[in-house]
Amino acid sequence: MPINGVVFDxxxxxxxxxxxxxxxxxxxxxxLALHLGLPASQVRQAWEASRQTVHKRLAKQAASHARLFYAQGAIELLLGRTDIRLTLQADEVFWSAYLRTMRLRPGMRALLQQIKRWGWRLGIASDLTTVWQMKKLQRLGLAKMFDDIVTSEEAGCEKPNPRMIRLLLRKMQRRSHQVVLIGDSHARDRQVAVACGIPFLQLASNADVSAVRRALTAKQN
Ligand SMILES: [Mg+2]
Structure with missing residues (x-):
């Protein structure tokens, strides 16, 4: 059965x-240090403590990564009460800096365009809340590149739980043996691919995309 789809992390x-x-x-x-008149080291500690608390409490859920919660918790630790306005501003500050720093991996656009020229379907399976994953794709100039997206927020669970991939495959109208999964993480992406019976190609942090491109080209021929 030929491959005609790719699931990307x-x-x-x-x-x-x-x-x-x-x-x-x-x-x-x-x-936050500026607005609260506190040393940066104290704010950094509060942010990290809040992050760990949220991560533990909401383990394996999309909201465990929500910077809104990290900000809310940090401010609560520092002020002893919730500050809604400051929490919303802090969330915005975090994500503005994050999005500004994003750069598409070299060679990625050409790879995605090649896959589209083959007529394959392109999906995204990603662990976080949908609003930020969509904003990230838009920021990378990929808003129209992918046919289908599922986040852990939408699926109600994170990788390597196979539910997210099953939901994505239904949207893609593909069976597991018709797609390849590409991701950076052994623990999440490889594990979920194995659980779903999908071939996995790893794209490690500093690797260039040419090896993945060659592997896909081989499957295309
Ligand atoms: Mg990843």
């Missing part, structure tokens, strides 16, 4: 995640 697969997350954190810590 988003974060750290289409672009490098670490510099974006770092830029977001630096910006939000600076913003």
């Amino acid at each position: 988003l974060d750290n697969t289409l672009y490098a995640y670490a510099p974006c997350n770092r830029a977001g954190q630096v910006a939000v810590v600076k913003f």
Whole structure:
């Protein structure tokens, strides 16, 4: 049965995640330190404590990554109460810096265009809330590139739970043996591919896309 679809992971697969997350954190810590009149080190500690608490409480759910919750919790730790206006502003500051730092992985646009020329269907399966994953794709200039998207928020669970991929395959109108899954993570992407019986191609953080391109071309012929 020929391959005629690709399921892509988003974060750290289409672009490098670490510099974006770092830029977001630096910006939000600076913003809160300025507005609260506190040392940056104290704000950074509160942000990290909040992040860990949220991550633990909401493990395996999309909202465990919600910077809105990290900001809310950090502000609550620092002020002893919720500040809605500041929380919303902090979330905005984080994501503005994050999105500004995003760069599409070199060679990725050409690879995606090649896949489309083959007439294959392109899907995204990604762990986070839908609003930010859509904004990321838009920022990368890929708003019209993908045919289908499912996030962990929409699926109600994260990778490697296979439910997210099953929902995406239904949208893509593809069976597992008709697609390839491409992602950066062993624990999430490879595991979910194995669970669903889908061939997996890893795109490690600093790897260029040519090896993946060759592997897909071989499947196309
Ligand atoms: Mg990833």
